[in-house]
Amino acid sequence: THYTSDPAWILFDLITNTRYGLGEHITEAQLDKYSFYSASVYASALVDDGQGGQEPRFSCNIVLNKREDAYKTIMALSSVMRSMTSWSAGSLSLTQDRPTDASYLFNLSNVTSEGFIYSGTSLKTRSTVVSVSYFDMNNQELDFETVEDTAAKNKYGIIHKKVTGFGTTSRNQARRLGRFILFEEQNSTETISFSTGLA
Secondary structure, eight states: OOOOOOOHHHHHHHHHHTTTTSTTTTGGGBOOHHHHHHHHHHHEEEOSSSSSEEEEEOOOOOOOOOHHHHHHOHHHHHHHTTTTEEETTTTTEEEEEEEEEESSOOOTTTEEEEEEEEEEOGGSSSOOOEEEEEETTTTTTTEEEEEEEEHHHHOOOOOEEEEEOOOOOOOHHHHHHHHHHHHHHHHEEEEEEEEOOOO
């Protein structure tokens, strides 16, 4: 018997296990193991735990004791490590939101004069305060960690969002999730279209 709180390998096990997972429908050969390994490396990297020590960046501690929709469960486990699963060319792989090298550079030589068109939500509707629920192992009860974007709150007021930290038992992991959500909401824009000079 093996134990891990690494969400990448928990997900891998759930997908391939024939007793309580999807192993009768998906085999290990159909998984992009490198993408799971890569997600695991990022998830298990040690970061500040907020108490003078270190902890894995992402950790998942949860009991799945009832039948749930497979897709929703996979998405929930993937979200613990800021990932999404995708099926392509007969293989299931993980795509993770993490720092990476640029995959393509755009400049004046490959973008036409029409350029890029961006769209996004109004800054006035984006969260300025986020409360993330997590299970406190010491008190054995649900608790909340609240983070805020002070500059945005002073400008737009309190726009509160509550989020469930699925499988989260660390206060600082809940805090990191809240910070990530605030950063994404305050800095995200969606590219609608662009015109390039590529053939």
